[in-house]
Amino acid sequence: MKNERIGWGPRAVARAPRGRRWGAAAGWAAAGAALLWLEPALAKSAGELGTMWAGYGEPLGKAVSALCYPAGMGAGAAALYKLKANRDNPQHHTVGPVFGWAVVCAGLLFLPQTFKNTGDTVWGDDATKNQPAGTTTIGN
Numbered sequence: 001m002k003n004e005r006i007g008w009g010p011r012a013v014a015r016a017p018r019g020r021r022w023g024a025a026a027g028w029a030a031a032g033a034a035l036l037w038l039e040p041a042l043a044k045s046a047g048e049l050g051t052m053w054a055g056y057g058e059p060l061g062k063a064v065s066a067l068c069y070p071a072g073m074g075a076g077a078a079a080l081y082k083l084k085a086n087r088d089n090p091q092h093h094t095v096g097p098v099f100g101w102a103v104v105c106a107g108l109l110f111l112p113q114t115f116k117n118t119g120d121t122v123w124g125d126d127a128t129k130n131q132p133a134g135t136t137t138i139g140n
Contacts, residue, residue: 065112072108075101 079101085093 061115065115068108068111072105072111075105075108079105 079098082093082098082101083095086095086098
């Protein structure tokens with residue numbers, strides 16, 4: 001009774017052995033225990049949650065800007081790979097994807113500077129960063 005099959009034919013479904021049925025319940029129990037252990041790190045109010053999320057903006061923006069350069073280089077490599085495929089067999093590999101990857105490459109390489117220039121144009125060079133303030137607790 002190792003692999004008991006339900007039904008007949010090539011699409012028959014194999015039923016899990018009886019010992020593995022508790023795996024999902026054990027996983028949910030482990031997730032619950034982890035949440036109880038991590039409870040001090042979780043926000044206790046909406047104000048704490050908003051302050052925590054507001055603090056994630058700058059590091060997230062820096063991460064996106066930092067990942068644009070390697071992604072742009074990867075898109076450039078893909079454009080060169082597609083160009084090589086086009087040179088080897090032009091009937092099978094068209095030149096359209098080469099230009100598409102080249103546009104993606106250029107867009108990703110210039111995206112961080114575009115964000116900075118757009119922000120300076122809209123808000124000015126002397127704009128202050130967001131300082132969250134207001135209600136930090138709900139209730140007493």
